[in-house]
Amino acid sequence: MSVRHSGIGMTSQRTRMRMIERLRTQGIADEVVLSVMGAIPRHIFVEEALASRAYEDVALPINYGQTISSPWIVARMSELLRNQSDLGKVLEIGTGCGYQTAVLARIAQKVYSVERIGPLLTRTRLRLIELQIRNTHLRHADGLHGFIEAAPFDGIIMTAVTTHVPASLLEQLMMGGRMVFPKGARKQNLCIIERTPQGYTETVLEEVNFVPLLAGVVKR
Ligand code: SAH
Numbered sequence: 001m002s003v004r005h006s007g008i009g010m011t012s013q014r015t016r017m018r019m020i021e022r023l024r025t026q027g028i029a030d031e032v033v034l035s036v037m038g039a040i041p042r043h044i045f046v047e048e049a050l051a052s053r054a055y056e057d058v059a060l061p062i063n064y065g066q067t068i069s070s071p072w073i074v075a076r077m078s079e080l081l082r083n084q085s086d087l088g089k090v091l092e093i094g095t096g097c098g099y100q101t102a103v104l105a106r107i108a109q110k111v112y113s114v115e116r117i118g119p120l121l122t123r124t125r126l127r128l129i130e131l132q133i134r135n136t137h138l139r140h141a142d143g144l145h146g147f148i149e150a151a152p153f154d155g156i157i158m159t160a161v162t163t164h165v166p167a168s169l170l171e172q173l174m175m176g177g178r179m180v181f182p183k184g185a186r187k188q189n190l191c192i193i194e195r196t197p198q199g200y201t202e203t204v205l206e207e208v209n210f211v212p213l214l215a216g217v218v219k220r
Helices: 013-025 031-039 048-053 073-080 099-107 118-128
Strands: 089-091 107-116 136-140 153-158 173-184 188-196 201-209
Touching: 013 031, 013 153, 031 073, 031 099, 048 136, 073 089, 073 099, 073 153, 073 173, 089 099, 099 107, 099 118, 099 136, 107 118, 107 153, 118 136
Parallel strands: 089 107, 089 153, 107 136, 153 173
Antiparallel strands: 173 188, 188 201
């Protein structure tokens, strides 16, 4: 076990359990999500200098102008995606540091995750290996194209904000599947789009704050 996992001080299991208690009081009710988040060391997903803040309810910088989503956002989006039932295949757009990816890997059978910034993905791969997470497939690409070879998905989660989701991406949802993402521009809200036999239905939820979805890829 590496030193960073040894559970000293601010990165200990006790600190993580306090985070879980806080999430519960903030309305997160899905015990599966809470127990998964209680088991994954969040501090290894941020720079060492920020490790002591990894369990606070804040978004933290992860380089390249991006942020790791706050624990509450990860919990909320995971519980909305799960919708009380086990997930098969999931697509994540915006891998970033991989914390949400790791959570998804524990609540779904298989996770496909797409990130446009190459160097972020390199670090994330190492973290997932360190945690012995083997049911993820990461790809360096523009996530708006989805992951057509692996479609259809039970769920799609996007962790960057946009005003519009292309139909070609929604078509990668299974019938009965749902996509959870932030929608908007200056004012953003969490949004669920569900695929039903009658078409797509949209539900708008609480206000949130995400970095923008951008087109194209960044190599270095
Ligand atoms: N969920 C991650 C990242 C959140 S930040 C975490 O918590 O660490 C949003 C991420 O989406 C960034 O890493 C950004 O580079 C990525 N992103 C933005 N537009 C994208 C696109 N078109 N395709 C894939 N990833 C994208």
